[in-house]
Amino acid sequence: MQPGSESPCASPIVSKERRIIGIAIAPGIAVGTPHVRLGALSLPERLSPPSQIRQGPSLFRVEQEIARFRSALDLSRRDVQLVQNQMQNDGVHEGVEILDAHLMMLRDPMITDYIEDKVRATQQTLENVIHGFIEDCQRKFSRISDDAFRLRLQDIQDVINRILGHLTSLHEPATAGAAPEGAILIAREISPSLVAEAERFHSTGFVSFHGGETSHAAIIARARGLPFVSRIELSSDLLNGVDLLIVDGYTGSVILNPTLQTLDLYQRRAEDLRDCLRLLEVERMLPALMMDGSPMVLSANIKFLDELENLYRDPFEGIGLYRSECLIDPNLGALPLEEQQFQAYCQLVRSSKQHGAVIRVFDLGGDKPSGLLIDRNLAFEANPFLGCRGLRLLLRYPEVLQTQLRAVWRASLYGRVRLLAPMVTSPAEFQVFRHEVERARRTLLEEGFLLPKHLELGAMIEVPGAAIMSRELAKQADFLSIGTNDLTQYTLAVERGNSMLADLFNPFDPSVLRLIQFVCQQAQLECTPVAVCGELASDPKAAPILLGLGVQELVVSPRSFPLLKHTIRSLHPALARELAVECCAARDGDEVRKMAAWFIKNHCPTAAILGA
Amino acid sequence: MKIIRKVRVTHPLGLHIRPAAELARIVQNSKSQVKLTYRQETVDPRSIVSVLTLAIQRDSVVTLCVEGEDGAHVMEQIVHTLNHHLGAPASGIHEVHDAARV
Numbered sequence: 233m234q235p236g237s238e239s240p241c242a243s244p245i246v247s248k249e250r251r252i253i254g255i256a257i258a259p260g261i262a263v264g265t266p267h268v269r270l271g272a273l274s275l276p277e278r279l280s281p282p283s284q285i286r287q288g289p290s291l292f293r294v295e296q297e298i299a300r301f302r303s304a305l306d307l308s309r310r311d312v313q314l315v316q317n318q319m320q321n322d323g324v325h326e327g328v329e330i331l332d333a334h335l336m337m338l339r340d341p342m343i344t345d346y347i348e349d350k351v352r353a354t355q356q357t358l359e360n361v362i363h364g365f366i367e368d369c370q371r372k373f374s375r376i377s378d379d380a381f382r383l384r385l386q387d388i389q390d391v392i393n394r395i396l397g398h399l400t401s402l403h404e405p406a407t408a409g410a411a412p413e414g415a416i417l418i419a420r421e422i423s424p425s426l427v428a429e430a431e432r433f434h435s436t437g438f439v440s441f442h443g444g445e446t447s448h449a450a451i452i453a454r455a456r457g458l459p460f461v462s463r464i465e466l467s468s469d470l471l472n473g474v475d476l477l478i479v480d481g482y483t484g485s486v487i488l489n490p491t492l493q494t495l496d497l498y499q500r501r502a503e504d505l506r507d508c509l510r511l512l513e514v515e516r517m518l519p520a521l522m523m524d525g526s527p528m529v530l531s532a533n534i535k536f537l538d539e540l541e542n543l544y545r546d547p548f549e550g551i552g553l554y555r556s557e558c559l560i561d562p563n564l565g566a567l568p569l570e571e572q573q574f575q576a577y578c579q580l581v582r583s584s585k586q587h588g589a590v591i592r593v594f595d596l597g598g599d600k601p602s603g604l605l606i607d608r609n610l611a612f613e614a615n616p617f618l619g620c621r622g623l624r625l626l627l628r629y630p631e632v633l634q635t636q637l638r639a640v641w642r643a644s645l646y647g648r649v650r651l652l653a654p655m656v657t658s659p660a661e662f663q664v665f666r667h668e669v670e671r672a673r674r675t676l677l678e679e680g681f682l683l684p685k686h687l688e689l690g691a692m693i694e695v696p697g698a699a700i701m702s703r704e705l706a707k708q709a710d711f712l713s714i715g716t717n718d719l720t721q722y723t724l725a726v727e728r729g730n731s732m733l734a735d736l737f738n739p740f741d742p743s744v745l746r747l748i749q750f751v752c753q754q755a756q757l758e759c760t761p762v763a764v765c766g767e768l769a770s771d772p773k774a775a776p777i778l779l780g781l782g783v784q785e786l787v788v789s790p791r792s793f794p795l796l797k798h799t800i801r802s803l804h805p806a807l808a809r810e811l812a813v814e815c816c817a818a819r820d821g822d823e824v825r826k827m828a829a830w831f832i833k834n835h836c837p838t839a840a841i842l843g844a
Numbered sequence: 845m846k847i848i849r850k851v852r853v854t855h856p857l858g859l860h861i862r863p864a865a866e867l868a869r870i871v872q873n874s875k876s877q878v879k880l881t882y883r884q885e886t887v888d889p890r891s892i893v894s895v896l897t898l899a900i901q902r903d904s905v906v907t908l909c910v911e912g913e914d915g916a917h918v919m920e921q922i923v924h925t926l927n928h929h930l931g932a933p934a935s936g937i938h939e940v941h942d943a944a945r946v
Contacts, residue, residue: 329862329865330861330862332865333861333862333864333865333892336865336868336869336892337892337893340868340890340891340892340893340894341888341890341891342891342892342893342894343893369893369897372897372899373897373899376899384860384861384896387861388893388896448861561902561903568903572854572903575854576854579854
């Protein structure tokens with residue numbers, strides 16, 4: 233299937249611009265001609281020779297096949313090493329590591345010996361044996377229910393494809409199917425090697441039907457700064473007559489046959505972006521200080537422990553929120569044991585260095601699956617968002633809470649740990665939580681554990697009632713953390729997932745901002761620091777307003793570190809305070825959004841260009 | 845000397861490609877015979893592919909059997925290196941230790 237070759241006959245059709253939205257998995261912008269590889273999993277076709285090795289004394293043929301296999305292996309190893317060296321020079325460490333694993337697979341007896349033995353035993357052609365091997369692997373992996381593991385099949389397949397590629401090119405040297413300069417590679421799935429060797433294939437951007445942010449291909453694409461958009465099914469029908477397309481790895485869209493204006497716009501954007509990114513790179517390692525030198529805490533919002541790996545690239549100030557409910561595996565049929573939790577928290581504490589980690593106790597119920605706290609009454613809640621969730625739910629299961637608290641206390645010996653309670657409604661509820669924490673400490677002490685004297689406790693402000701009572705909460709808690717998603721939902725009485733009300737859900741609404749302002753003022757009276765987590769914190773447009781309102785810490789996804797750092801560094805606190813006052817006085821959320829956009833455009837143009 | 849130990853895999857993604865590569869490297873550089881058993885299947889961790897096809901998910905317990913002159917050191921390395929790979933977070937295998945207990 234090669235839609236590219238069909239385009240000339242489709243010339244009478246006037247090509248119209250078309251925009252398709254997928255998901256962005258690596259940022260950047262690329263403009264180029266489509267290069268389509270729509271083979272099943274991009275595996276080269278099974279080669280024509282019949283399954284049995286043809287004529288001649290079979291022993292000789294078999295040895296010939298094996299020699300062919302060995303030279304293809306050699307060539308494959310050499311390729312990978314070459315690409316790896318280049319990545320090493322470019323400082324793409326993630327890529328180096330992934331290719332290291334590929335090299336090991338190329339030396340793996342499970343592949344090399346297995347295939348040679350099979351060729352000898354069955355006297356089949358090398359290609360057939362290799363295809364059989366892949367099918368074998370596919371069968372083995374298809375039994376596995378875990379997505380993360382099925383993804384790994386991609387790496388094995390990738391290595392095998394490389395060997396197959398060399399086998400084919402040994403037959404007929406010039407069949408690499410080289411794409412034209414600056415092509416956009418379109419495939420069902422894109423392998424890590426294709427991204428690693430983008431230059432060789434002349435690819436400047438990638439579009440795939442499947443694949444997510446955690447695939448190795450995506451990791452390498454991000455490390456190399458190549459745009460990659462996934463979940464877009466570009467069938468050959470759609471691509472018919474398309475000779476130019478744009479991949480926008482910021483918004484996750486693909487534009488087919490862009491008009492001159494669009495093209496112009498994107499080309500200019502691409503240039504601006506390049507300049508801006510260079511600027512971000514310069515500031516990346518600097519501290520998050522505002523123009524007057526006053527510091528701002530920028531900490532990480534973490535869901536899975538493997539995200540910690542990526543944290544080391546940016547200097548960060550601890551882990552501002554670890555959502556411990558992500559430790560719960562719904563397939564396992566049991567909550568994580570104290571020991572498992574302890575290990576996880578220790579890992580967290582060790583990687584957050586001196587700044588410490590904030591662990592939020594299990595936040596279940598509402599939109600999150602209630603996990604294993606199966607309460608028959610819970611299923612019949614008419615309104616789960618106003619029902620038993622967060623701290624309310626956890627307090628009904630003291631044994632579950634105690635197990636978690638014990639693990640946290642024990643981990644706190646290894647570094648600074650702070651504990652956060654989700655969905656606190658009243659100071660009394662928080663008081664009960666504090667008692668539970670104390671109870672866990674007492675039992676551990678009785679059992680002979682060494683423990684620190686004190687564990688900092690924080691309350692999440694997600695309920696308007698808690699925001700109004702923030703003075704009392706601030707008195708009891710060591711810190712407050714505002715969850716903007718739920719606070720917006722409860723303040724405006726708009727469910728976040730309701731598409732009919734999507735335009736009403738606006739965290740920039742002045743009512744929400746005034747609540748945040750109130751919380752900051754009240755907490756200041758008690759000298760309790762206030763952090764903001766939730767999506768608003770990661771939005772560079774919101775940063776000046778939040779800082780102006782008196783928030784001291786932004787808890788954001790590690791991906792937003794560079795952009796937010798740049799935004800903070802171009803802010804003057806006096807101007808931010810002025811903006812915050814104006815925003816609180818605005819009529820509605822849209823007006824605030826406009827003001828925020830204007831502010832960013834004027835005070836931090838780089839962030840505005842980068843899609844803030 | 846033959847050392848047998850049960851180890852729990854605590855990496856969120858299980859014993860996936862990177863820890864498996866690390867494991868293979870240790871075994872390849874050792875003078876010992878290493879066997880990894882999981883769900884009644886035993887493989888040679890020298891082969892990254894065979895370790896991957898076991899699909900060892902998070903929190904599974906695997907049995908490691910090391911035999912050879914440098915056995916103790918290799919076993920320690922397997923646990924240690926995977927534990928401190930990239931400064932801890934990427935650890936693939938974790939043994940249950942508790943220094944806090946008096």
